[in-house]
Amino acid sequence: MGALKSTPAPIEHHDLSEKTGFSLRQIRVLHKRFKQLSEGDDVLRREDFLGISSLKYNPIRKEIIEAFFNRRNFSPSCEGRANEIDFEEFLVVMSHFKPPCSKMTDEQRKNIRREKLKFIFNMHDSDGDGLITLEDYRHVVEELLSRSGALGKETSRAIADAAMFEVARTVGHRDPDEFYEGITFEHFLKLLSNFDIESRMNIRFLKTDVIPGCRLG
Amino acid sequence: MAVLGPGPASFRFGSVLLILLILSGSSWTRDVPTGRNDTRPELNRERDGQNRDHGNNATKHKAFPVLELNYDYVRMPFEISLWILLALLMKLGFHIIPRISHIVPESCLLIFVGLLIGGVIKAIQEKAPVMDTKLFFLYLLPPIILDAGYFLPIRAFTENMGTILVFAVVGTLWNAFFIGGMMFAVCQIEAAAAAHVSLLSCLLFGSIISAVDPVAVLAVFEEIHINELLHILVFGESLLNDAVTVVLYHLFEEFSHADTVTVGDAFLGVVSFFVVSLGGILVGVIYGVLGAFTSRFTSHFRVIEPLFVFLYSYMAYLSAEVFHLSGIMSLIACGVVMRPYVEANISHKSYTTIKYFLKMWSSVSETLIFIFLGVSTVEGPHNWNWIFVVFTLVFCLLSRVLGVVGLTFIINKFRIVKLTKKDQFIVAYGGLRGAIAFSLGYLIHQDEGSKDTRGMFLTAIITVIFFTVFVQGMTIRPLVELLAVKKKKESKPSINEEIHTQFLDHLLTGIEDICGHYGHHHWKDKLNRFNKTYVKKWLIAGERSSEPQLISFYNKMEMKQAMMLVESGSAAKLPSVMAAAPAAPAAPAAPAQTAEQQSEPTPERMIPKISKTREAEIRRILRANLQNTRQRLRSYSRHDFFMDPFEDNMSEVRFRRQRVEMERRMSHYLTVPAKQQETPSVRKVWFEPEHKVYTYDKNESTRPSDSAALLDESNQRADGQSEREKPTRCLSDPGPDEEGSCFLPS
Numbered sequence: 001m002g003a004l005k006s007t008p009a010p011i012e013h014h015d016l017s018e019k020t021g022f023s024l025r026q027i028r029v030l031h032k033r034f035k036q037l038s039e040g041d042d043v044l045r046r047e048d049f050l051g052i053s054s055l056k057y058n059p060i061r062k063e064i065i066e067a068f069f070n071r072r073n074f075s076p077s078c079e080g081r082a083n084e085i086d087f088e089e090f091l092v093v094m095s096h097f098k099p100p101c102s103k104m105t106d107e108q109r110k111n112i113r114r115e116k117l118k119f120i121f122n123m124h125d126s127d128g129d130g131l132i133t134l135e136d137y138r139h140v141v142e143e144l145l146s147r148s149g150a151l152g153k154e155t156s157r158a159i160a161d162a163a164m165f166e167v168a169r170t171v172g173h174r175d176p177d178e179f180y181e182g183i184t185f186e187h188f189l190k191l192l193s194n195f196d197i198e199s200r201m202n203i204r205f206l207k208t209d210v211i212p213g214c215r216l217g
Numbered sequence: 218m219a220v221l222g223p224g225p226a227s228f229r230f231g232s233v234l235l236i237l238l239i240l241s242g243s244s245w246t247r248d249v250p251t252g253r254n255d256t257r258p259e260l261n262r263e264r265d266g267q268n269r270d271h272g273n274n275a276t277k278h279k280a281f282p283v284l285e286l287n288y289d290y291v292r293m294p295f296e297i298s299l300w301i302l303l304a305l306l307m308k309l310g311f312h313i314i315p316r317i318s319h320i321v322p323e324s325c326l327l328i329f330v331g332l333l334i335g336g337v338i339k340a341i342q343e344k345a346p347v348m349d350t351k352l353f354f355l356y357l358l359p360p361i362i363l364d365a366g367y368f369l370p371i372r373a374f375t376e377n378m379g380t381i382l383v384f385a386v387v388g389t390l391w392n393a394f395f396i397g398g399m400m401f402a403v404c405q406i407e408a409a410a411a412a413h414v415s416l417l418s419c420l421l422f423g424s425i426i427s428a429v430d431p432v433a434v435l436a437v438f439e440e441i442h443i444n445e446l447l448h449i450l451v452f453g454e455s456l457l458n459d460a461v462t463v464v465l466y467h468l469f470e471e472f473s474h475a476d477t478v479t480v481g482d483a484f485l486g487v488v489s490f491f492v493v494s495l496g497g498i499l500v501g502v503i504y505g506v507l508g509a510f511t512s513r514f515t516s517h518f519r520v521i522e523p524l525f526v527f528l529y530s531y532m533a534y535l536s537a538e539v540f541h542l543s544g545i546m547s548l549i550a551c552g553v554v555m556r557p558y559v560e561a562n563i564s565h566k567s568y569t570t571i572k573y574f575l576k577m578w579s580s581v582s583e584t585l586i587f588i589f590l591g592v593s594t595v596e597g598p599h600n601w602n603w604i605f606v607v608f609t610l611v612f613c614l615l616s617r618v619l620g621v622v623g624l625t626f627i628i629n630k631f632r633i634v635k636l637t638k639k640d641q642f643i644v645a646y647g648g649l650r651g652a653i654a655f656s657l658g659y660l661i662h663q664d665e666g667s668k669d670t671r672g673m674f675l676t677a678i679i680t681v682i683f684f685t686v687f688v689q690g691m692t693i694r695p696l697v698e699l700l701a702v703k704k705k706k707e708s709k710p711s712i713n714e715e716i717h718t719q720f721l722d723h724l725l726t727g728i729e730d731i732c733g734h735y736g737h738h739h740w741k742d743k744l745n746r747f748n749k750t751y752v753k754k755w756l757i758a759g760e761r762s763s764e765p766q767l768i769s770f771y772n773k774m775e776m777k778q779a780m781m782l783v784e785s786g787s788a789a790k791l792p793s794v795m796a797a798a799p800a801a802p803a804a805p806a807a808p809a810q811t812a813e814q815q816s817e818p819t820p821e822r823m824i825p826k827i828s829k830t831r832e833a834e835i836r837r838i839l840r841a842n843l844q845n846t847r848q849r850l851r852s853y854s855r856h857d858f859f860m861d862p863f864e865d866n867m868s869e870v871r872f873r874r875q876r877v878e879m880e881r882r883m884s885h886y887l888t889v890p891a892k893q894q895e896t897p898s899v900r901k902v903w904f905e906p907e908h909k910v911y912t913y914d915k916n917e918s919t920r921p922s923d924s925a926a927l928l929d930e931s932n933q934r935a936d937g938q939s940e941r942e943k944p945t946r947c948l949s950d951p952g953p954d955e956e957g958s959c960f961l962p963s
Contacts, residue, residue: 033733054730054739057746060720064727097728099633120717123724144719159771163712170711194706195714199634200721203728204736 016088020095026205030094034087043084044068059143063123068093072122079128099202109198114189116201121188131182134164167191304584322690324436324587328683331591339595353656354544357586359534360578361432362545363527365456366552367575373449375741380628380636381450384644385457388620389427393465395616396609397423403608414670417473422674424465425658426613426681430651431455431545432586433682437649437690444703447640451647459545459653460494466657467541497543501550504533508551509558509756516758522567523574526559558756565776586652593655594679600672609677610684613650621645639700646693649685654678715770 013027022030037051038044049055049065058064071078073096074089082089096119100112124132124140138160145156167183170191183191288295304327311318311326318326374381397420404414434455438448468486472478508529515522530551537547560568621644629635636644658678661671697704726738 030732033731036733037731049731052730055727057742058723058727058730060723061727064724064731094728094732097725120720120724140720141716144716144723155771159712159716162771162774163716166711166713191713192717194711195717197721201725202633203725203732203734204633205732205734 012088016091019088020091021098022091022095022205027091030091030205031087034090043086044090045084059145060123060140063126063140063143066126067119067123070122070128072128073119076118081128094203094205097201097203098205100198112198116197117189117192118185120197120201121185131184132188133182134160136182137164301581301585304588305581307588308580308584320691322437322440322686322694324433324583325687325690327584327587328591328594328686331588331593332595333591334588335592335595338592350656350659353586353589353652354538355535357582357589358432358653359531359544359548360575360582361435361586362456362534362548363530363552364575364579365431365435365452366549367526367530367556367571369549369553370445370449371553373445374453376737377446377449377453380632381453381457383624383628384450384454384621386461388454388624389429389458389461390465391620391623392427392613392616393420393424393461395423395619396427396612397421399612399616400605400609403604406604408604414673415473417469417478418670421466421469421473421661422677424462424469425654425661425674426609426650426678427465427616428458428462428650428654429455429648430653431459432583432653433649433651433686433690434647436583436587437686437693438647441694441697442705443643443697444705446634447643447647447702448705450640450644456545456549457494460490460497460543462653462657463541463543464490464493470661493541493543494546496540497537497546498550500537500540500542501533501547501552502554504529504536504547505551505554506756508555509562512555512559512562513756513758515563519564519567522559522563523570526555526571527574529555558753561757590652590655590682594683597659597675597679598672599676600669601676602673605673606677606680610681613681617648618645621648639702642700643693643697643702646689646696649689650678650682651686652682655682712771712774 013024013031016022016027017024020027034044037048039048046065046069049068055061055064066081067073068085068090069082071080071082073093075092085093096116100109104112121132122128124136126136126139138157141156141160141163145159164183167187170187307327307330308323311323397416400422401414401416401419404412404419429451431452434452438451464486468489472482475482508525511525511529512522515525530548533551534544534548537544563571621641625636625641625644655675655678658671658675661674722738722742726742729736729739
């Protein structure tokens with residue numbers, strides 16, 4: 001960290017800190033990691049992620065990598081996918097895993113929940129149409145079970161079916177004639193209403209105290 | 218007793234019980250040895266009498282005794298059983314009086330009953346049974362700890378392990394030294410008249426009183442249904458501080474016999490702490506692995522499976538106690554290690570047996586402990602020293618508050634989810650003392666100074682226990698309401714949440730890897746992988762070893778719903794759904810993958826294939842009739858346990874709904890292939906067009922057989938219809954079964 005420590009943080013880092021809520025020190029370390037992954041480049045590509053060795057055991061590796069290139073994660077209005085991302089977008093994706101502040105109003109807590117759940121929703125919704133269809137969900141379950149050897153697609157299908165039924169039930173879908181297209185984001189929120197994602201979906205970034213000022217992007 | 222009038226039934230009930238208790242109490246006092254001596258001459262006399270009767274040279278003709286009273290023969294077991302029976306009747310009685318049980322926690326009521334009994338026994342000038350330390354530590358405490366350890370929520374526990382350890386170790390040490398030191402200072406005051414108490418005695422006293430008690434915490438916290446984080450923090454602390462208590466207790470006891478205490482001795486004390494805790498855990502892990510390994514081979518002899526679990530755990534506890542290691546930590550480690558593997562190996566019935574037995578034993582133990590506490594209070598050597606007792610109480614509360622606040626301040630720097638002031642308050646307020654402190658106090662040798670010292674200590678300990686259990690126990694519930702502390706979420710375990718829990722685990726591991734940060738998730742993932750590749754192969758029988766958690770979760774859920782369906786006795790109604798097939802609305806065939814899922818029939822199959830259109834129809838109808846299903850209540854609390862869905866009254870409407878839901882679920886299995894070796898515990902149910910339902914089970918797993926057994930039983934109950942083949946040995950726990958075919962009539 002020698003050289004980095006002596007120079008003052010560039011202006012961009014201050015801006016990024018404002019935008020994402022990371023502290024300057026965290027941004028510096030993440031920048032270093034970014035450079036390491038991209039081998040000195042200014043942008044990251046998918047191949048760079050594949051170089052991470054410990055990621056290869058991960059059953060949902062592909063989805064995670066895709067999440068970094070999914071424009072919907074950069075800002076709510078963007079669409080489509082990118083092929084390369086720069087440091088700012090990398091940080092924005094990472095900021096979804098920030099721990100929540102200890103003092104938060106209910107409104108802020110709800111917003112954070114929405115953000116995190118939207119991230120996961122985007123991961124499930126591979127074609128980006130805003131709906132998680134049965135096929136999408138089946139794919140998720142298959143991936144989760146894929147690392148456990150040949151367990152048969154049918155079992156994962158059965159599980160995904162059961163999960164979809166549960167969704168339909170939770171959402172209050174009673175009309176027998178209606179074809180259940182897929183899970184919308186609102187349904188997804190309702191489905192996981194008991195799941196305290198805001199305290200679970202967190203990464204400890206360097207064990208430093210989280211954020212001065214506790215900005216919520 | 219014949220004068221049971223129209224008065225309030227509970228009062229009559231109570232008075233009857235009291236009378237019986239007096240009787241038992243009075244007869245408890247005779248020594249056991251004399252009892253035994255009495256029986257032998259009695260037996261001899263009987264034999265003589267009979268000889269004489271049969272006999273030849275009888276001087277006196279004694280009439281053959283038709284009815285004899287020989288109480289001494291059964292006195293010991295009789296009295297023990299009577300005590301337990303009456304204790305449980307008391308507990309039952311409390312639940313019948315609803316108003317009181319809402320205000321006063323059960324533990325208080327039980328202590329109160331104990332006080333009454335003790336008072337009565339004292340009034341009739343008899344010696345009451347006191348809580349023998351051996352009885353407590355060897356017989357009463359292990360079931361409670363095993364119950365707690367076996368059903369410990371691992372995820373919450375490991376996520377908060379750091380916090381729990383800090384509270385348990387540092388917090389208890391702080392408490393012990395603070396209280397010990399301050400009490401020594403108090404003893405120097407003139408008015409206390411206790412100047413003879415040495416520093417080491419005070420430290421010993423401090424170490425006894427400082428530990429939070431798991432029994433009391435369990436008893437009180439279970440009733441208030443607080444959120445999982447706080448529950449696990451306080452409860453985990455109460456379990457893990459046992460090591461500290463054991464070390465401190467033995468340390469100070471040894472030192473008080475020695476003349477001088479050197480730095481070397483203090484250092485050895487620290488070393489001994491690590492030995493005690495890690496050694497205890499090691500012993501527990503060894504026995505846990507042994508138990509898991511044994512359960513791998515019990516498929517032929519299912520009936521004794523629960524016994525293995527209990528015995529291995531108990532042996533772990535006793536073995537740890539032999540070496541003065543922490544028995545509680547050993548027991549917890551054994552239960553935690555053993556559980557995932559044992560549950561994968563044993564039959565469903567054994568699992569239920571284990572669950573019920575553990576809850577039962579721990580309930581009985583807890584009841585007995587509190588009653589004995591009350592009785593011993595009246596009985597025990599007392600020496601009421603106002604200043605000592607009051608200051609003890611004050612310093613206990615003070616040290617607890619200071620300890621919690623101070624430690625939280627440090628811990629919050631390392632926690633993601635910080636502990637709020639409310640949380641801190643509950644953690645501090647939930648630091649209850651209980652019977653362990655009392656028993657340890659009893660153990661103090663008499664030659665520790667004078668008898669007065671021991672009496673003084675005991676009185677102070679009892680006062681603190683009473684204060685915490687009564688005052689804090691009673692007020693914690695309204696305080697929780699007042700402070701609006703988050704309560705436990707009554708969540709049904711849903712498959713979606715389980716999927717997302719696993720998804721999140723992998724996601725966070727992946728993000729950590731991307732950050733290059735070897736954090737919590739990374740190591741957990743490594744452990745899981747190690748577990749899967751090596752450990753599971755050794756400890757889990759057969760094919761279950763490769764079954765991932767999601768599948769076992771799903772199977773458990775399905776199994777539960779199958780059993781619920783069976784309980785509603787609905788299997789006979791299946792044909793009606795089929796009959797309604799033509800009349801169903803043309804619902805769109807949501808992923809109609811039936812086409813590609815018609816797998817080839819294997820030779821073992823006995824039923825003809827169903828046509829694809831039929832399958833599609835069935836799926837459509839059942840999907841259309843989607844209704845609510847009851848889910849299993851996931852809970853590890855003793856109180857919630859009694860509200861098992863099976864025991865609840867289900868209305869007929871819900872019956873029907875569940876049945877339909879279950880039929881829908883069963884239809885899933887239409888599309889599961891016959892490759893049994895992949896999912897051996899999944900049940901295959903096939904619908905035959907002639908409304909005969911066959912089930913078969915190729916592999917040796919017994920879980921499906923249980924449901925078949927239930928299906929069979931329920932049908933026998935529901936309608937004794939004809940043309941039913943004799944079931945093969947489905948009703949008992951069968952071993953591996955070639956074609957365990959159970960036929961169900963229409």
